[in-house]
Amino acid sequence: RKEVEQDPGPFNVPEGATVAFNCTYSNSASQSFFWYRQDCRKEPKLLMSVYSSGNEDGRFTAQLNRASQYISLLIRDSKLSDSATYLCVVNPVDSSYKLIFGSGTRLLVRP
Amino acid sequence: DGGITQSPKYLFRKEGQNVTLSCEQNLNHDAMYWYRQDPGQGLRLIYYSQIVNDFQKGDIAEGYSVSREKKESFPLTVTSAQKNPTAFYLCASTPYPGEDTEAFFGQGTRLTVV
Numbered sequence: 001r002k003e004v005e006q007d008p009g010p011f012n013v014p015e016g017a018t019v020a021f022n023c024t025y026s027n028s029a030s031q032s033f034f035w036y037r038q039d040c041r042k043e044p045k046l047l048m049s050v051y052s053s054g055n056e057d058g059r060f061t062a063q064l065n066r067a068s069q070y071i072s073l074l075i076r077d078s079k080l081s082d083s084a085t086y087l088c089v090v091n092p093v094d095s096s097y098k099l100i101f102g103s104g105t106r107l108l109v110r111p
Numbered sequence: 112d113g114g115i116t117q118s119p120k121y122l123f124r125k126e127g128q129n130v131t132l133s134c135e136q137n138l139n140h141d142a143m144y145w146y147r148q149d150p151g152q153g154l155r156l157i158y159y160s161q162i163v164n165d166f167q168k169g170d171i172a173e174g175y176s177v178s179r180e181k182k183e184s185f186p187l188t189v190t191s192a193q194k195n196p197t198a199f200y201l202c203a204s205t206p207y208p209g210e211d212t213e214a215f216f217g218q219g220t221r222l223t224v225v
Binding site for chain 1: 144146152153154156159167169199201203205212213214216217218219221
């Protein structure tokens with residue numbers, strides 16, 4: 001089983017739609033979780049951190065479910081500019097201290 | 112402004128050649144990472160370093176080598192032993208791990224074997 005798994009998509013949605021991505025992780029000791037956005041042929045950039053209590057930033061909401069070992073990202077009122085690949089990232093904060101990236105979920109927002 | 116600089120942006124290599132990709136950061140971060148990304152794929156960890164003069168293999172280290180002689184610098188050498196080196200290479204850094212450890216990325220180097 002991969003350490004971090006994501007549905008690769010693509011998710012093809014109309015403008016204004018609400019779309020949700022899930023990401024599962026295998027290491028129950030993982031402590032830090034993030035969503036990154038990557039545009040085509042560019043480097044990933046931090047979209048938001050994911051906190052235990054859940055957090056919201058404008059149209060974006062991130063949730064963490066430790067019991068089921070998954071995190072989610074909800075995008076409301078999708079814009080054309082939201083089209084990108086969304087990467088789930090887990091930091092186990094164990095002795096290795098290495099970030100673990102999911103393979104990404106591709107979102108296409110159409111007019 | 113603080114950040115990570117990768118160079119060159121594009122690199123062409125002949126088969127059998129070694130090439131070195133540069134990664135420099137002025138964020139005073141302890142940890143640095145090299146990732147490889149193939150078209151339509153996620154990031155795969157090549158090597159990472161937590162402190163100067165120390166580094167560990169990631170998931171796909173074969174055919175690559177690194178050094179960490181200075182805190183600011185983490186160059187990656189793609190050797191002739193790497194059979195399929197054409198890919199997008201990303202360098203990243205993080206502060207010494209804490210609860211919220213955002214990774215900062217360079218703009219990447221696109222390597223093509225010709």
